[in-house]
Amino acid sequence: MTSQVAQTILDFLDQNASIPDTRTLGLDAAAVRAALTSLVDKQMVLMESHAQEEAVLSAEGEEVTEKGSPEWRLWQVLATGPQTAKQLQSTLGPDTAKVGQLNAFKKKWIKKDGDGFAQALSDVPDQVRSDLQALKNGQPLPSTVASEYRKRKLTAIKRTAYQSVSKGPKFSTKIAKLETDLTAEMLQSGAWKTAEFKPFNFDAEGMPPAAGALHPLLKVREEFRNIFFEMGFSEMPTNQFVESCFWNFDALFVPQQHPARELQDTFYVKDPASTDDFPEDYLAKVRKVHESGGYGSIGYRSPWKQSDTERLVLRTHTTAISANMLYKLANQPGGFKPTKLFSIDRVFRNEAVDATHLAEFHQVEGVVADYNLTLGDLIGFMDVFFAKMGVKNLRFKPAFNPYTEPSLEIFSYHAGLGKWVEIGNSGMFRPEMLEPMGLPKDVRALGWGLSLERPTMIKYGISNIRDLVGHKVPIEMVEKSAAVRF
């Protein structure tokens, strides 16, 4: 097909100096393009590409050529006498009546009559209809109305590409078959001396190798880990998905009546359903701070049940591990030392699944514990941490967590969405949480958390969080994401 089309083009050029518009050849446009590409490669022809825009009738424009413009049809209906807007709408349909009324008024074809409309002229020319009929018959639209009709969606723009062609330096009506390989026979016979070789195409893309690729979540996790290590953090052990309510909630001063603890938010484990493996004296202090306070707090002053703290859950946040680590830090041999810790792992929430929510996701969490840290340290730290990810100009909004005070939501401006989006949650851990652990009174700890999924989705242009899990979709996506370079 292509070679036939190429031959037709060459024969035509042999008889004529040039082809100003390839469309006049009456050949398939795609085949002409393919043939020209190969002829240009061989320098047999010279080609220039052009684009032409022309107005064509839209479905609405087509209707106007048959029934008249909305304004003319409205004016026509009023020939039998005045009508109200309601009546016009039921005769013409709401769309035609609305547009017709507007334009007929503008053209002064109709006038107000009581609470309705009447003809203002006894005869009007439907110029719109005759212009569109002329267009249908192949005449161009008068330039004065072209853009108006386009705005009214009576016409649409059709773009066509075409080429002009003239003879090239190696023009001939015979298409020589170019050799692609230098063979032993050519060398023996000496045919290589006169053979024409196909030039190498250095622009051709190679086949993507069928190699393994890392999942996008793993790649972004690696980026975060490197940032943490660069900033002197150590990784917390996160290999256990099941936690007691004690570490997941109570140690964090989350009241036992908190809604997050309810079945619709948290997955409780059935078997085994509970544990009693806790540091006794610490548990007693946690109980006391909930029930009656201490450390400058009045506590929650509500019932606290041992059976509730013993229940097992799929951890709802990695802050459960942070609490456990802070406790260990306070009670390690040699006492407390300033520390920076992080974790990146899976957490579970009993949520309705949709495009941006899953029942399990990954949390990126950091904790810094040191003497006399302030809110200024938290904000400054967030600026540095997020800047390392390429996220600048943060905004902070006061928020609430049972275990931090003050608490700050972190926002960043998303240029693509044109708005500020929440990228993390943070705060200074409360004394009610830190002091029962046995941390020195002047030690402060700041923490923050964010999901791993959101930055991954932004980076890889994934709009549905469900595409990050499962089987079939991810394989294609993982391979595609292998092409995205850091």
Ligand SMILES: N[C@@H](Cc1ccccc1)C(=O)O
């Ligand atoms: N645990 C919080 C994140 C956080 C961690 C540490 C301090 C403050 C907030 C969350 O689930 O969103």
